[in-house]
Amino acid sequence: MKLFVDCKKAGHLCDKGQYEDASFFEKLNVRFHNLICKHCSDYSERNAKLTKLLKDPKCRQMPEECKKRIREELERELAKEKAEQKP
Amino acid sequence: MANHQLDPQKWVDKYSDYLYNYTIVKVNDKEVAEDIISETFLAGLKSMKNFKGEASERTWLISILKRKIIDYYRKINSNKGKAEVRMNYSSDEETGDWLEERVADPFDRTAEDDLENTELGVAIYACLNKLPEKQAAIFKKKTIEGQDTETICKEFDITPSNLWVIIHRARTALASCLEENWL
Incomplete structure (x- = not known):
């Protein structure tokens, strides 16, 4: 294992870090890399900001059971229309 | 048009x-x-x-x-x-x-077109709609629904490295879209 990684690897590990998919050592890799690389340190900052926005309670999601209900309703209506067109 | x-x-x-x-x-x-x-x-x-x-x-x-x-x-x-x-x-x-x-x-x-002064959630999903369909679907599953990499890879028949490339592209595009239109 290397302590210092290249930009490509650092970017990938930074992405993984946004999902808690990066190990402690990998997070350390990103930190070390960012010390010497302005570009990647900007990328990390932007990436973290995006993660924060996506977790904001103002970014809402329609509940899954409601989506399911609407999907079924639409399918029923579509089937009905098809049946009406046939005869 | x-x-x-x-x-x-x-x-x-x-x-x-x-x-x-x-x-x-x-x-x-x-x-x-x-x-x-x-x-x-x-x-x-x-x-x-x-x-x-x-x-x-x-x-x-x-x-x-x-x-x-x-x-x-x-x-x-x-x-x-x-x-x-x-x-x-x-x-x-x-x-x-x-x-x-x-x-x-x-x-x-x-x-x-006008995302300024809109709510965060509206802006995020409007930007997500601009991504290619498959990219958006994979990104949503991974990021918003929090599914794990393996499950998504199986569903879309892709490798984990494919997945991370897709996630990377989606994140970059989304960040730019939000910076342009919302922040």
């Missing part, structure tokens, strides 16, 4: 979260929002023949949704004993029947 097509089978996956964020800030009630969106999709289905293909599918759905939201407020207002909904023209030169004229407008371009 591109001729847009309607594909109702994908409506829920593609637009329900966007419409949900859009509606909830306007009616401030989860259940009401769910009902309005369900009505919107059904109304869309019924008036599919009227779709000319000039607006994008999403813009078209939003224009139906807006009418449904206004209908909702009209209904609760008439229940309360005819309180008046006042909506004024933006300038004095324009006169006429505000509701009927504006609502009859088949699509409203600002709904799609």
Whole structure:
């Protein structure tokens, strides 16, 4: 294992870090890399900001059971229309 | 101009979260929002023949949704004993029947293009809608639904490195879109 990684690897590990998919050592890799690389340190900052926005309670999601209900309703209506067109 | 097509089978996956964020800030009630969106999709289905293909599918759905939201407020207002909904023209030169004229407008371009001053959730989902379909679906599953890499890879038949490339592209595009339109 290397302590210092290249930009490509650092970017990938930074992405993984946004999902808690990066190990402690990998997070350390990103930190070390960012010390010497302005570009990647900007990328990390932007990436973290995006993660924060996506977790904001103002970014809402329609509940899954409601989506399911609407999907079924639409399918029923579509089937009905098809049946009406046939005869 | 591109001729847009309607594909109702994908409506829920593609637009329900966007419409949900859009509606909830306007009616401030989860259940009401769910009902309005369900009505919107059904109304869309019924008036599919009227779709000319000039607006994008999403813009078209939003224009139906807006009418449904206004209908909702009209209904609760008439229940309360005819309180008046006042909506004024933006300038004095324009006169006429505000509701009927504006609502009859088949699509409203600002709904799609102007994300400034919109709510965070609306902006995020509007930006997500600009991504390629598969990219958006994978990104949503990974980021918003929090599914693990393995499950998603199996579903889409891709390798983990494919997945991370897709995630990386989606994140970069999303960040730029939000910086341009929202922040």
